[in-house]
Amino acid sequence: MRFRIYRYDPESGAKPAMRDYEIEFEPRGKKLLDALIAIKDTLDESLSFRRSCREGVCGSDGVNVNGRNVLACVTPLEGLKEPIEIRPLPRLGVVRDLIVDMGQFYQHYRAVKPYLINLDPEPENERPQSPQERAELDGLWECILCGCCTTACPSFWWNPDKFLGPAALLQGYRFIADSRDQATNERLDFMEDPYRLFRCHGIMNCVEVCPKGLNPTQAIGKIKTLLVKRAL
Amino acid sequence: MRNASGARRGLNHWLLARASAAYMALFLPIFFVYACQGGLDYAAWRGLFLPVFVKVAVLLFAVALLAHAWIGLREIFIDYVHPLFLRLSLVFLFGVVYAACLIWAVAILWSLK
Known part of the structure; x- marks a missing residue:
């Protein structure tokens, strides 16, 4: 060969x-x-x-x-x-x-605070979720941060330091969608930006290449829908 | 210098691009059907634009088209034109040209009597 x-x-x-x-x-x-x-x-x-x-x-x-x-x-x-x-x-x-060098990629990942933010007192055991609430995370938690999607995105090519990229935005939505997270507003505040979120023009290169079959464009669409709901 | 949070901007432009696209998608087929009612000579075409509601609808179409085009160009400039002065100049230039087009459209539509 x-x-x-x-x-x-x-x-x-x-x-x-x-x-x-x-x-x-x-x-x-x-x-x-x-x-x-x-x-x-x-x-x-x-x-x-x-x-x-x-x-x-x-x-x-x-x-x-x-x-x-x-x-x-x-x-x-x-x-x-x-x-x-x-x-x-x-x-x-x-x-x-x-x-x-994945430094830039991880920097965007860190920027979306990829962890639960919950200020309630620590529960005795765990923070329970209903099966429906858990199902919201399907198609989001599977991301392995390989970088295939973000580096296939022209918006990332032109503004790699400012546009979060599909992987970080998908991860950001993964915590917005989590019923146990309490920082939705702060997360939306961070993302509502001409560069961080709105560089995405929905060309779906990310969906095309994702080796795990995930759909970052859909996650980004849901973030935009939440922004519209919040504003109007 | 670090930004503590987002610029809280971009949503309005994004929504306006979609709203203008929706209006154009509704207007064009309706106008096409309306325009096919009469003949295709000058007098018939001129007659199409005489009712006030048609003038308003066509003017709204011009507004939607120019807004949509300006937002799209702004996106292209943000993507590809990185020197700030050049980018601002281009956004300003097209803003002026498009505003002029809009006023011209008003003049044309309301000159018909």
Whole structure:
């Protein structure tokens, strides 16, 4: 199989470049990450990429494959057009090869306060939810923060420091939607901003690429609906 | 310098873009049906715009179109034009041009008697 992989080593002083690899590899039943590991094991041990759980749970191996952001560990090799072109996630700084600096992404994540804010006295056991209240969180809690959606969003490309991006907005709505959270107003205050929220023009790139099948555009729409309800 | 919370802005523009789109979506097919009633010569077209309610509806359409276009352009400028002076100049320039278009539309519509 033929691969074309983005290589960059800041210590070498060389400019980033695409390098070709050819490897005997049976694609049937294998994922892209298997091929990357095989290339690193047999052809080029200097190739660098992140991976951990290798089954789509940790979200560390987000890469851009043939122009599309994916998790390497859950992307089947079969059906990918050769040479398979692998690049780091767009718009983030490259640390080395396929490893990107997620600092900006996590900064937006931290900014939406991704934790329950509840000022009531601590209950004896837990804060109960009805099954309906719990169901509100489905399609939100599953996000693994891989960054595929946010780095596929042109609004993030043009204003990466100001637009929160689909992942952070989905996480923000996850706590707005939580019946146990009491900071809805403060959260909406934070998001109601021409940059933070309203850079989203609903083009749904995030929905298209999310490896977990989530719908950040819908979450953003619900935030906007709450803002309208609050204002009118 | 850090912002403690959001600018509390953006919602009105977003709502106005949707409201203007809704008006245009309603107006255009209705006007099309209305315009197909008569002939297609100059006198018939001119006659279409004579009733006051048509003038008001067409003027509202012009308002909706220009507001929608201005909001859309502003979004494009925020996305792509980052130097503040250039961005403000463009927003101002198109604001003036669109306001002029609106006044012109009023002049055209109410010159018909």
